[in-house]
Amino acid sequence: MSITLRTERVLGDEQRRAPPARPLDAAWVAVFAAALSAAGAARPSLWFDEAATISASTRPLPDLWRMLGNIDAVHGLYYLLMHGWFAVFPATEFWSRLSSSVAxxxxxxxxxxxxxxLSTRTVAVTAGVVFAMLPRVTWAGMEARSYALTVVAAVWLTVLCVLALRRDRPRWWLGYAVLAIGATLLNVFAILLLPAHAVMVTTMAESRRARWGWVLAAAAAGAATCPFLFFSQGQLFQVGWISPLSARTVGMILVDQYFDGSRAVAVLCGLLGLAGLISWRRAGWRPRRLVVVALAWILLPTMAVLGYSMLRNPVYYPRYLSFTTPAMALILGLCIVTIGRSSRAWITALLVVFAIAATPNYLAQRGPYAKEGMDYSQVADVITRHAAPGDCLVMDNSTAWKPGPIRPLIAARPAAFAKLRDYGRGPTGIQRNMLWDAHIAVWAWADKMPYCPAIWTVSEHDTSLPRHEQGTALHAGPRLGRAMAYQVPYRFGFRIVERWQFNFAQVTKSLR
Structure with a gap:
C-alpha cells in the first residue's frame, strides 16, 4: 500500500496537477547536453560523410541547388542551413560539429x-539528463550531419502536437504542419513521426475537433512532402551499401540504434526497463500517456523502416532512426524515477551508474579514428605541417577504402592541400554537379612530374611497415610498391624519404 501511495505521489495520474516546472530546468539541461556533446569534438578525424557536408555546404547556393538534382537531395535543407553556419564559422573539425552539439x-x-x-517535473528533468548521456545522442552531437538537427525537429514537433491538442486552434495546427514539412526535408524518415502522433492523438485528444485538426494538418504535411519523397526515391543508389535484413539486424536494433554499440548501456537500460515494469505492477499503477507516446515513437518508425527494407530496398541503418532517441530517454527517465521512488539521492545514484556505463563508449567516440576508423584529418595535418607550396600531390586511387574513393579525403580539409599542385584533379565537384572532384590517373600527367620539387603520395596503410620512418630511399612496401601512384614517380627518379602511417592511410614524401 505504501508503495502504491508513494508511486502515485511521484508519477501520479497524468490528469492530476503536478507542481509547476521551474523555467530554468530546460535551460540547464540544454547547456549540459550541448557541453557534453561538444567536449572532445575536435579530436576525431573528419570522415566521408562529414566531407560530404563540407563539400556541399561550402559551395555557392546555385551550385548546391544543381548538385541536389543529381545526389543528396535528402540532405538539401541541412546543407542550406550549414551553408549559413559556414558563413560564420570555419569548416574545421570542432566548428563543423559544434552545430550538432548546439542542436x-x-x-x-x-x-x-x-x-x-506528459508527466512530472522529476521525470522530465531525469529524462533530459538521460537523453544528454545516451550514446546515440553523444554520437550525433559531434557528427557534422543532419541527425542531431532532425532530433530537434522531432521532439519539438511532438511538443507542438501536444500543445495543439490542448489548445486546438488553427494556428497551432498550421505550425504543426509547417514543422512536420521541415522535419521531413531534414530527414525523410521523420515523416514516420506522423503515425506515432496518430497514436498520441487517439490517446490524448479530448474532442472530435482536435482529432480532425490533427488529421488535416498531417494530411497537408504529407501532401506537401510527397513530391520530395518520390524524388528522393530516385537517389536510393546512395544507400546501396546497406545490407539486407538478417539476424545481425536484431543486434543493430537492440544495441546500436540507441546505444551506439555499447553493450553495457544496452544491458543497463534493459534492466532499468524490467525493474520499472515490476515497480509499476507492484504499485498497481498503469502509466498511460508517456509510455504509449514513447513506445509508438520508437516502434512505429522502426517497424516501418524494417518493413520497407524487407519488401523493397534495404534502408535500415541504426543512425537513421536517431530522431526516436527522445522517446527512449523519456521511458528510461520514467523508469529511473519509478525505481528511485522520488528520492533525489536514489535518482542521482542511478544517473551516475548510467554515466559510468556510458563512459567507455563516450571516450571511444572521441578517439582520433572514431569516425569509421577514417583518418582524413591526420593526413591533412601532415600536409599542413611538412609540405611546401608548389610540391605535387599524388592520390592513389587504387585504395580499397569503403566508402570511397580517395578524393573525399581532400574535400574534408581542402585548404590543407591548396598549396600543392594537384595534377590528378579532374573536373571539380561543382563542374560535375557532384560531391567529389573527378580523378585523373597518375600516368596521364606524368610529363609534369620532372618539374615537381617533391611529391606527396597518399595511399593505403601498410601493416608491414612502421608508423613513421625517414631515409634517403625507403622501401615502398608491398602495398604502395605495386601501385601506379608509386611506380610512375619512381621511373622519374623519385625516392621515398619519409613516411607517416595512420589508421587507413599512409603519406609519403618523395624526392629526386
Whole structure:
C-alpha cells in the first residue's frame, strides 16, 4: 500500500496537477547536453560523410541547388542551413560539429518540456539528463550531419502536437504542419513521426475537433512532402551499401540504434526497463500517456523502416532512426524515477551508474579514428605541417577504402592541400554537379612530374611497415610498391624519404 501511495505521489495520474516546472530546468539541461556533446569534438578525424557536408555546404547556393538534382537531395535543407553556419564559422573539425552539439542542447530542452507535458517535473528533468548521456545522442552531437538537427525537429514537433491538442486552434495546427514539412526535408524518415502522433492523438485528444485538426494538418504535411519523397526515391543508389535484413539486424536494433554499440548501456537500460515494469505492477499503477507516446515513437518508425527494407530496398541503418532517441530517454527517465521512488539521492545514484556505463563508449567516440576508423584529418595535418607550396600531390586511387574513393579525403580539409599542385584533379565537384572532384590517373600527367620539387603520395596503410620512418630511399612496401601512384614517380627518379602511417592511410614524401 505504501508503495502504491508513494508511486502515485511521484508519477501520479497524468490528469492530476503536478507542481509547476521551474523555467530554468530546460535551460540547464540544454547547456549540459550541448557541453557534453561538444567536449572532445575536435579530436576525431573528419570522415566521408562529414566531407560530404563540407563539400556541399561550402559551395555557392546555385551550385548546391544543381548538385541536389543529381545526389543528396535528402540532405538539401541541412546543407542550406550549414551553408549559413559556414558563413560564420570555419569548416574545421570542432566548428563543423559544434552545430550538432548546439542542436543536441535544443533537443534536450525539448525532452524536458515534453516530459513535463506528459508527466512530472522529476521525470522530465531525469529524462533530459538521460537523453544528454545516451550514446546515440553523444554520437550525433559531434557528427557534422543532419541527425542531431532532425532530433530537434522531432521532439519539438511532438511538443507542438501536444500543445495543439490542448489548445486546438488553427494556428497551432498550421505550425504543426509547417514543422512536420521541415522535419521531413531534414530527414525523410521523420515523416514516420506522423503515425506515432496518430497514436498520441487517439490517446490524448479530448474532442472530435482536435482529432480532425490533427488529421488535416498531417494530411497537408504529407501532401506537401510527397513530391520530395518520390524524388528522393530516385537517389536510393546512395544507400546501396546497406545490407539486407538478417539476424545481425536484431543486434543493430537492440544495441546500436540507441546505444551506439555499447553493450553495457544496452544491458543497463534493459534492466532499468524490467525493474520499472515490476515497480509499476507492484504499485498497481498503469502509466498511460508517456509510455504509449514513447513506445509508438520508437516502434512505429522502426517497424516501418524494417518493413520497407524487407519488401523493397534495404534502408535500415541504426543512425537513421536517431530522431526516436527522445522517446527512449523519456521511458528510461520514467523508469529511473519509478525505481528511485522520488528520492533525489536514489535518482542521482542511478544517473551516475548510467554515466559510468556510458563512459567507455563516450571516450571511444572521441578517439582520433572514431569516425569509421577514417583518418582524413591526420593526413591533412601532415600536409599542413611538412609540405611546401608548389610540391605535387599524388592520390592513389587504387585504395580499397569503403566508402570511397580517395578524393573525399581532400574535400574534408581542402585548404590543407591548396598549396600543392594537384595534377590528378579532374573536373571539380561543382563542374560535375557532384560531391567529389573527378580523378585523373597518375600516368596521364606524368610529363609534369620532372618539374615537381617533391611529391606527396597518399595511399593505403601498410601493416608491414612502421608508423613513421625517414631515409634517403625507403622501401615502398608491398602495398604502395605495386601501385601506379608509386611506380610512375619512381621511373622519374623519385625516392621515398619519409613516411607517416595512420589508421587507413599512409603519406609519403618523395624526392629526386
Amino acid at each position: 543536441v542542447g535544443l533537443a534536450a530542452a525539448g525532452v524536458v518540456v515534453l516530459g513535463r507535458l
